Amino acid sequence: MKIRILKALLCKEIALMRRNPIIPKMIVAMPLMVMLVLPLVANLDVRNVGVTIVDNDRSQLSRRIIYDIQMATSLTVTKVCDTHNEAMLTVENGKADVILTIPPDYSKLLLSGGSKVDIEANGVNATKGMLGANYVAQSVAGTLKQWREEMGVDLTPETEKVSVLNKYNPTLNFRNYMIPALMVVLLIIICGFVPTLNLVNEKETGTIEAMNVTPVSRFIFVLSKLIPFWVVGLFVITVGMLIGRLVYGLTPHGNILAIYCATILFSLVMSGLGVAIANNSSTMLQSIFVMFAFIMVFQLMSGLFTPIRSMPEWAQCVTYAIPPRYYIEIMRSIYLKGTPVSELWQPYTILFIFAVSFSIIAAMTYKKQS
Amino acid sequence: MKKCDKVISVKDLTKKFGNFTAVDHITFDVQKGEIFGFLGANGAGKTTAMKMLCGLSRPSSGSATVANYDISTQGEEVKRHIGYMSQKFSLYEGLRVDENIKLFSTIYGMTDDMIKSASDRLYKSLNMEGMKKTLVKDLPVGWKQKLAFAVSTIHNPEVVFLDEPTGGVDPVTRRKFWELIYKASEEGMTVFVTTHYLDEAEYCNRVSIMVDGKISALDSPKALKEKFNVATMDEVFRIVAKDAIRED
Numbered sequence: 010m011k012i013r014i015l016k017a018l019l020c021k022e023i024a025l026m027r028r029n030p031i032i033p034k035m036i037v038a039m040p041l042m043v044m045l046v047l048p049l050v051a052n053l054d055v056r057n058v059g060v061t062i063v064d065n066d067r068s069q070l071s072r073r074i075i076y077d078i079q080m081a082t083s084l085t086v087t088k089v090c091d092t093h094n095e096a097m098l099t100v101e102n103g104k105a106d107v108i109l110t111i112p113p114d115y116s117k118l119l120l121s122g123g124s125k126v127d128i129e130a131n132g133v134n135a136t137k138g139m140l141g142a143n144y145v146a147q148s149v150a151g152t153l154k155q156w157r158e159e160m161g162v163d164l165t166p167e168t169e170k171v172s173v174l175n176k177y178n179p180t181l182n183f184r185n186y187m188i189p190a191l192m193v194v195l196l197i198i199i200c201g202f203v204p205t206l207n208l209v210n211e212k213e214t215g216t217i218e219a220m221n222v223t224p225v226s227r228f229i230f231v232l233s234k235l236i237p238f239w240v241v242g243l244f245v246i247t248v249g250m251l252i253g254r255l256v257y258g259l260t261p262h263g264n265i266l267a268i269y270c271a272t273i274l275f276s277l278v279m280s281g282l283g284v285a286i287a288n289n290s291s292t293m294l295q296s297i298f299v300m301f302a303f304i305m306v307f308q309l310m311s312g313l314f315t316p317i318r319s320m321p322e323w324a325q326c327v328t329y330a331i332p333p334r335y336y337i338e339i340m341r342s343i344y345l346k347g348t349p350v351s352e353l354w355q356p357y358t359i360l361f362i363f364a365v366s367f368s369i370i371a372a373m374t375y376k377k378q379s
Numbered sequence: 380m381k382k383c384d385k386v387i388s389v390k391d392l393t394k395k396f397g398n399f400t401a402v403d404h405i406t407f408d409v410q411k412g413e414i415f416g417f418l419g420a421n422g423a424g425k426t427t428a429m430k431m432l433c434g435l436s437r438p439s440s441g442s443a444t445v446a447n448y449d450i451s452t453q454g455e456e457v458k459r460h461i462g463y464m465s466q467k468f469s470l471y472e473g474l475r476v477d478e479n480i481k482l483f484s485t486i487y488g489m490t491d492d493m494i495k496s497a498s499d500r501l502y503k504s505l506n507m508e509g510m511k512k513t514l515v516k517d518l519p520v521g522w523k524q525k526l527a528f529a530v531s532t533i534h535n536p537e538v539v540f541l542d543e544p545t546g547g548v549d550p551v552t553r554r555k556f557w558e559l560i561y562k563a564s565e566e567g568m569t570v571f572v573t574t575h576y577l578d579e580a581e582y583c584n585r586v587s588i589m590v591d592g593k594i595s596a597l598d599s600p601k602a603l604k605e606k607f608n609v610a611t612m613d614e615v616f617r618i619v620a621k622d623a624i625r626e627d
């Protein structure tokens with residue numbers, strides 16, 4: 010009997026969603042747009058660092074340093090100046106990020122005893138400044154190393170030579186890190202907002218009253234609001250994975266079923282939260298506002314864009330209470346590392362607990378009587 | 380009509396919202412098969428009282444039974460035995476006529492066979508056979524109201540609560556709507572109806588008039604007119620409600 014009622018309610022939800030003029034289009038268009046555009050745009054890789062060089066040496070070596078910087082992938086020589094003041098101007102008007110000063114007689118001093126170049130970076134954009142300065146230092150070091158070898162003096166001891174191998178994301182492509190994250194963002198937004206607006210809409214149009222006056226159990230009614238978003242969540246993730254593969258050539262290394270399983274749990278978390286918010290709001294405006302607050306925190310504190318381990322300790326503790334944290338962990342582990350589910354039992358369990366408790370909260374806060 | 384057949388029995392029912400007493404100790408009974416008119420000015424507390432009887436709103440104090448179930452403790456049982464048509468049209472506009480019927484009748488636990496025969500009867504009596512597959516939002520207002528009434532009584536409830544069912548409906552459709560109400564009443568259903576149209580009050584077996592949360596008059600239309608020595612219910616209402624303080 011209860012199954013029949015649930016089935017009837019699900020049919021109603023699906024028919025209403027299908028006939029909605031906007032929602033189905035959004036569910037298709039949003040993942041497409043986000044997955045096609047954002048991985049190209051939302052990029053924390055530092056490229057095009059402008060370098061202004063104050064060349065006081067004017068030697069063969071200094072010209073080589075400049076040439077090598079010009080050739081480096083992420084660096085561009087903005088200008089070669091004679092004075093430091095002139096170089097500062099290029100930083101102030103935003104054309105350059107880093108100033109490299111080569112002291113007079115640099116190449117001669119280097120052979121006789123030692124001398125230093127000076128690297129200054131614009132710290133307004135902290136990441137760009139830091140990485141830019143690093144890139145310039147690396148480039149200069151590379152040139153010097155080559156130059157010394159040619160001159161027959163290799164000053165670097167053999168032991169200090171390091172070779173770095175990046176595992177799981179060998180080219181250190183930021184895109185690979187972002188693609189699973191963007192799918193999580195999509196799920197947060199779609200499975201969070203749509204059920205909230207759906208339920209508040211029933212309140213605003215008055216149909217909820219027609220439901221509340223029937224003997225329908227509130228658990229079944231709330232389930233009928235949550236279940237459609239499993240399907241929606243699975244759809245969104247499928248679209249995301251297909252685009253990831255076809256457009257960016259990124260295929261999950263792990264089990265796709267495991268990704269789907271985590272997706273069902275997470276869409277339950279988000280839609281449960283959405284229904285709980287809707288239960289406590291009487292207008293769409295209220296519910297949207299509250300949902301935004303949650304989504305802000307979910308996106309910025311779950312490790313989506315910034316690593317959790319670089320947060321202050323208290324904030325790291327807070328992230329344990331943020332469900333997307335576990336979903337992202339699962340997604341990235343399976344996607345990039347191919348981690349087997351057996352090693353991810355912890356985040357799966359926690360996500361499961363969140364899913365169950367959010368669904369219960371959604372049902373408990375749904376009041377048939379005011 | 381036997382005295383013992385009380386379908387609705389209300390005693391000192393009260394609803395307070397903060398300091399505001401929307402419904403103030405009302406007491407009355409409704410007999411089985413009766414058409415009970417529940418009149419009152421805007422803001423008099425009719426809808427609030429009705430919502431308490433339907434289990435949509437929890438009473439602050441007092442008690443009531445509907446279909447022999449206590450509204451405070453057996454709310455869900457009450458819901459199984461009543462129908463309710465709200466002031467606001469509340470069928471799913473995005474669903475077709477047949478989908479709405481199927482949804483609500485399934486919730487009331489009707490089997491597929493029962494749903495089929497009930498909906499066939501419904502289409503026939505409303506002359507809606509050609510509109511089964513029409514989206515409800517595409518129906519004219521009059522049809523919507525008739526459909527809402529039919530859906531709220533599809534499970535053959537003991538009482539049906541109608542909250543201003545004929546608001547914004549033309550006189551001809553209103554007349555037809557009342558024919559539906561009479562038919563339901565003849566079949567033994569108790570009808571509890573609020574309205575602002577005083578000509579409609581004349582169709583009721585008994586009417587109560589609420590003023591500022593209290594019931595100020597309760598009797599058959601004929602007896603009320605005699606009591607106030609006037610010719611129409613309209614005049615009765617004016618006399619009873621003239622001291623009302625509340626306004627919408």
